[in-house]
Amino acid sequence: MKNEMWKAYARGMAAAMNSGSVVIPAGLLRAYRGIGLSDTEMMLLVQLLMFRQLEQIDFPTPEQLAERLGITVSAAHQLIGRLLKEGLLAIDEQLDPVTGVHSECYNWDGWILRSAEWMSDNAKQSLNHVRPDRQAREESDADLPAADLFTVFEQEFGRPLSPMECETISGWLDEDRYPDELIRFALKEAVFAGKLHFRYIDRILIEWSRNRVTNTDEAKVHTRKFRTGRKGASSSFDRQFEREKE
Numbered sequence: 064m065k066n067e068m069w070k071a072y073a074r075g076m077a078a079a080m081n082s083g084s085v086v087i088p089a090g091l092l093r094a095y096r097g098i099g100l101s102d103t104e105m106m107l108l109v110q111l112l113m114f115r116q117l118e119q120i121d122f123p124t125p126e127q128l129a130e131r132l133g134i135t136v137s138a139a140h141q142l143i144g145r146l147l148k149e150g151l152l153a154i155d156e157q158l159d160p161v162t163g164v165h166s167e168c169y170n171w172d173g174w175i176l177r178s179a180e181w182m183s184d185n186a187k188q189s190l191n192h193v194r195p196d197r198q199a200r201e202e203s204d205a206d207l208p209a210a211d212l213f214t215v216f217e218q219e220f221g222r223p224l225s226p227m228e229c230e231t232i233s234g235w236l237d238e239d240r241y242p243d244e245l246i247r248f249a250l251k252e253a254v255f256a257g258k259l260h261f262r263y264i265d266r267i268l269i270e271w272s273r274n275r276v277t278n279t280d281e282a283k284v285h286t287r288k289f290r291t292g293r294k295g296a297s298s299s300f301d302r303q304f305e306r307e308k309e
Contacts, residue, residue, distance in 0.1 A: 069183050069184075069186075069187055070183075073176070073179045073180045073182075073183040074179070087109060087112065088226065088229070088230075089229065089230065089233035089237075090178055090179065090182050090229070091174070091175070091178050093178075093182065094177075094178035094179075094181040094182055095178070097181045097185070098151075098174075098177045098178060098181050099149075100151070103132065103134070103142065104142055104145070104146060106132055107128060107132060107139070107142050107143070107146070108146070108151075108152070108171060108174055110123070110128055110131045110132065111123065111128075111152075111169050111171060112171075114127070115169075121157075121166070121167075121168035121169065122154075122166065122167045122168050122169060123169075125139040125140050125143065126139075128142075128143075146174075149173075150173045150177075151171070151173045151174040151177060152169060152170070152171055152173065152174065153169070153170040153171075153172070153173060154167055154168070154169060154170065155167065155168050155169075155170045185211075186211045186213075186214050212232060212236070212243060212246065212247070213229060213232060215247060215250065216228070216232065216250065219250055219254060219259065220259060228261055231261055231265070232246070235265075235268065239268070239272075241268055241272075242277065242278060244278065244279050245268065245271065245276070245277070245278065245279060245282060246264075246268065248279045248282050248283075249264045249267040249268050249271070249282075250264055252264075252267055252286065253267065271285065
């Protein structure tokens with residue numbers, strides 16, 4: 064049962080990362096070293112993504128890739144060969160139903176699936192190392208590493224996250240630099256308020272940032288004041304969220 068759950072998690076992550084977004088899914092950037100890719104190999108795969116998504120070129124030549132990467136054509140051939148051998152890259156044949164012309168295209172499903180499996184294994188190992196004597200769920204969530212933050216959100220929402228939602232969480236971590244524990248606590252606040260929406264959680268984080276809240280202890284103090292001493296402000300906060308949602 065547990066193995067099936069982790070396989071489903073991996074498939075969900077693979078589907079999210081294969082959504083066709085021009086933005087590179089954060090999971091691929093997190094996992095590439097874990098699955099044995101070098102920086103140059105990763106950049107080659109990124110260039111394949113860019114060729115298809117921005118230039119509609121499904122099968123760029125080694126010469127084109129070599130020029131983009133600043134390497135020799137021979138080196139590009141070697142990189143492609145290794146990726147094909149490792150199953151991270153494949154070459155598919157396709158037939159244009161209108162013209163009847165055969166063509167080839169690169170298929171990187173192996174890269175995406177391998178990355179998703181690596182992230183799934185990482186999340187599984189993180190859960191297995193949780194101390195068995197934890198009594199409070201809040202402490203348990205706060206002690207889990209950032210790599211498992213996506214799983215915590217999926218558990219609360221009761222469904223796999225969309226690519227946009229995954230990017231939102233990544234943005235909180237990488238761009239806004241919100242501490243992992245603070246994001247988890249904001250999620251709990253949204254659950255407590257009965258408003259399990261990403262925009263509501265984002266507004267909580269913005270509110271804390273404006274008030275220079277940097278950790279869960281400060282957030283708890285701020286939240287208690289917000290609930291007990293500023294009922295009107297709390298109501299205004301919720302009304303503003305409802306207006307934005309409409």
